[in-house]
Amino acid sequence: MWDFVTEHWRDGVEIIILAALAYHGYLFFRATRGARILTGLLILLLSLALISQLLELEVINWLLQRISVFLAIALVVLFQPELRRVLAELGSHRMFSFNRPDPESLDVLLEAMQKLSSRRCGALFALKRGIDLKQFVETGVEVDAAMSVELITTIFHPKTALHDGGAIIDQGRIQAAGCVFPVSQKEVRDRAIGLRHRAAMGVTEETDAIALIVSEESGALSLAYRGKLEHDLEPEEVRDRLNEILTFGSVKNEPPSEDPPRELGTV
Ligand SMILES: Nc1ncnc2c1ncn2[C@@H]1O[C@H](COP(=O)(O)OP(=O)(O)OP(=O)(O)O)[C@@H](O)[C@H]1O
Numbered sequence: 564m565w566d567f568v569t570e571h572w573r574d575g576v577e578i579i580i581l582a583a584l585a586y587h588g589y590l591f592f593r594a595t596r597g598a599r600i601l602t603g604l605l606i607l608l609l610s611l612a613l614i615s616q617l618l619e620l621e622v623i624n625w626l627l628q629r630i631s632v633f634l635a636i637a638l639v640v641l642f643q644p645e646l647r648r649v650l651a652e653l654g655s656h657r658m659f660s661f662n663r664p665d666p667e668s669l670d671v672l673l674e675a676m677q678k679l680s681s682r683r684c685g686a687l688f689a690l691k692r693g694i695d696l697k698q699f700v701e702t703g704v705e706v707d708a709a710m711s712v713e714l715i716t717t718i719f720h721p722k723t724a725l726h727d728g729g730a731i732i733d734q735g736r737i738q739a740a741g742c743v744f745p746v747s748q749k750e751v752r753d754r755a756i757g758l759r760h761r762a763a764m765g766v767t768e769e770t771d772a773i774a775l776i777v778s779e780e781s782g783a784l785s786l787a788y789r790g791k792l793e794h795d796l797e798p799e800e801v802r803d804r805l806n807e808i809l810t811f812g813s814v815k816n817e818p819p820s821e822d823p824p825r826e827l828g829t830v
Pocket residue numbers: 685686687726727728729742743744745746755756757758759760761762777778779780781
């Protein structure tokens with residue numbers, strides 16, 4: 564027994580590491596836009612590999628081996644925004660940082676969002692977490708001011724110079740306004756989802772920020788995280804979601820990616 568353990572403990576460690584990597588890879592990719600393409604490709608390739616092995620089809624075997632190199636490149640292209648976010652997360656040492664807005668500033672933000680909603684003023688916020696949003700700050704105007712309902716509603720008043728674009732919130736302060744975020748290329752079923760919501764999805768695809776949106780058209784409040792849009796939430800739901808994400812790092816009870824009821828950011 565002891566001989567078996569000393570001989571095979573490395574295999575056990577390898578199996579545990581590979582299983583953990585596969586599981587985390589699955590969790591990471593299952594909610595992304597390429598998940599279905601990836602699943603389809605894997606099923607196709609595994610079936611082909613199995614058939615060609617069983618029937619000893621040499622040409623197909625040879626082709627599959629050659630294709631695997633191109634497949635690796637295709638996967639990098641397919642999951643480019645997600646990979647960028649993971650690398651940025653690793654680079655930002657997020658595991659060691661704790662960038663959480665205090666409850667008072669969240670209250671201020673939510674109150675301002677409700678005011679903007681009742682006045683039908685569109686607004687977009689990106690709440691910075693671990694990953695630096697400097698590249699987006701540079702596209703707007705630096706504000707660096709304490710948050711207040713008055714300031715936020717003034718910024719997003721349609722007649723001000725800063726109302727176009729998004730505001731960046733960092734540790735309870737308005738860092739910048741009028742910022743341009745990357746627009747998500749995800750296919751969205753709802754035609755009412757325009758550029759503001761797409762920009763919210765885009766900035767959360769590429770960073771670990773949380774985006775909050777007030778719709779100019781309907782006054783609806785929405786939240787985007789990791790590229791997914793949760794549309795038309797009640798103020799209390801926004802607060803709960805924010806607390807969940809800020810506490811657990813992800814949305815608890817996350818709806819499945821297949822046809823979720825109110826989540827629109829899926830292919
Ligand atoms: N890349 C971007 N980054 C930040 N803000 C953007 C970006 N693109 C558009 N916006 C903002 O979105 C506004 C246009 O919103 P649009 O009506 O297309 O979006 P929407 O998602 O339908 O939102 P709403 O429900 O508020 O109409 C612009 O005036 C601008 O303020």
